[in-house]
Amino acid sequence: MTKLETRTRIIEAARLLFKQKGYTAASTREIAELAGVNHLTLFRHFTNKENLYRISVVDHLTSGDFITCIQAKLTGKLESDLTFIASAYLRENSDKGELFLTSLQESRDHAEAAELIGEIPRRLNAFMVQYFAELQQKQQIIPADYTILSTLFFSMLNQYILYRTHPLFEQLYPSTEESFIMECVSLLTSRLNA
The missing domain is CATH 1.10.10.60 (Homeodomain-like)
Incomplete structure (x- = not known):
């Protein structure tokens, strides 16, 4: 071997x-x-x-390569970029709901695990905050607390991933993944559009 x-x-x-x-x-x-x-x-x-x-x-939950790969494909157009990011994130993590749950439970009781798991939202938020700041600098979006908006965005996506592991998923989310993404993106764009 x-x-x-x-x-x-x-x-x-x-x-x-x-x-x-x-x-x-x-x-x-x-x-x-x-x-x-x-x-x-x-x-x-x-x-x-x-x-x-x-x-x-x-690294498996959200690989470092994930951010690098999507950065190269961003256009600077808020709605299409957020749609692309959300789709890529769900595609990358759709089969990881049980691992998310185990990791979250573990991080409640153990500081070492919490610190490691905390790397994921820190990486994602740093990436999104930078993205939003660049758009704001070009006056394409209005100033806001980009860290909170990034956290909300990924929280909605993570909730969708976690619920996929639930036996009642179809009842909890009767709509398609595309419509879920569209609504998440719509919430953010309506807040950020100048």
């Missing part, structure tokens, strides 16, 4: 156990065993449990 294959197996095993048990209860020994590697091999690849969690869960 190559180093890359070993690393991939460890990440997949870690993601599965962190999803099932949470950060605290999932031991590195269990992860190594599930991955079919020596416990020492896990530490050679990731140094510690925190790094393994960051790479297998935090």
Whole structure:
């Protein structure tokens, strides 16, 4: 097995156990065993449990590549950009609702997990605040608290992702994903348009 294959197996095993048990209860020994590697091999690849969690869960929930990929495709037109961002975010995270839930529950009780999970909204908000500030500088949108608006935007999208894991999803959200995105975008554009 190559180093890359070993690393991939460890990440997949870690993601599965962190999803099932949470950060605290999932031991590195269990992860190594599930991955079919020596416990020492896990530490050679990731140094510690925190790094393994960051790479297998935090980066997986919203990869650093996500922001880089969408930045290159933004046009500077608020409505179309927000629609694109929302669609890309839901596509990137649609199958991660259970992992979101486990991570949120874990972060309530454990400061270390909370700090790691907190990286996700910090990255997303920094990206969106910068985007809004650039549009405002070009006088395409009005001044506002862009951090709050970014938080609201991603909170709506995250709620949609979380509810997808609920057995009553179709009853909770009878409309299509496209109409949900359209309404979220409409709320933000109506607030920001000059």
